[in-house]
Amino acid sequence: MDQNNIHNEEFLDPVSILKNIALKEDMIACDFGCGSGGWAIPLANILSNGLVYAVDILPESIDALRGKAARQNLFNISPMLADVEKGVKIEDKQVDLVLLTNILFLIKDKESLIKECRRILKSRGWLLIVDYKKDAAFGPHKEDRFCPEDILPMLDKLGFREEKRISAGKYHWAILLNK
Numbered sequence: 251m252d253q254n255n256i257h258n259e260e261f262l263d264p265v266s267i268l269k270n271i272a273l274k275e276d277m278i279a280c281d282f283g284c285g286s287g288g289w290a291i292p293l294a295n296i297l298s299n300g301l302v303y304a305v306d307i308l309p310e311s312i313d314a315l316r317g318k319a320a321r322q323n324l325f326n327i328s329p330m331l332a333d334v335e336k337g338v339k340i341e342d343k344q345v346d347l348v349l350l351t352n353i354l355f356l357i358k359d360k361e362s363l364i365k366e367c368r369r370i371l372k373s374r375g376w377l378l379i380v381d382y383k384k385d386a387a388f389g390p391h392k393e394d395r396f397c398p399e400d401i402l403p404m405l406d407k408l409g410f411r412e413e414k415r416i417s418a419g420k421y422h423w424a425i426l427l428n429k
Contacts, residue, residue: 260423271347271378280340282350282353294319334357343373364410366426381422
């Protein structure tokens with residue numbers, strides 16, 4: 251087995267996960283908890299004529315993202331400093347895809363965050379959730395982890411429907427939902 255296969259099977263690979271979504275280059279996406287751009291940058295490359303709102307609570311993360319985007323000549327990323335639990339300054343029904351990658355385990359009020367995702371998503375918009383498996387060898391404290399079945403009832407109640415599960419490597423699970 252070559253190194254790429256080992257990498258793809260064991261570690262989270264944003265590009266391979268995003269390839270499972272029927273993205274069009276002119277779509278608008280929002281990455282909640284973007285960090286320094288691990289998902290926002292690959293997404294901006296795919297959405298070359300679109301826009302990626304990249305939201306994080308840490309100024310250092312936003313600064314790092316700005317630097318990476320500039321070095322790669324990516325001008326379709328809109329960094330936004332905000333606390334996603336308190337809402338974001340994005341108009342209602344503006345976004346085709348919201349990403350929640352390795353962030354939900356940190357959120358106390360998951361329902362409020364999901365409502366915010368729903369607010370900014372267009373009709374038929376997608377929500378991609380990626381998080382640590384309960385039995386992953388590393389990641390957040392075990393008591394902070396959950397699986398899709400733990401959160402699906404709330405998502406269903408808030409109007410989201412599971413579209414598909416996506417293979418996300420050895421340590422993560424991924425689920426794509428639509429509004």
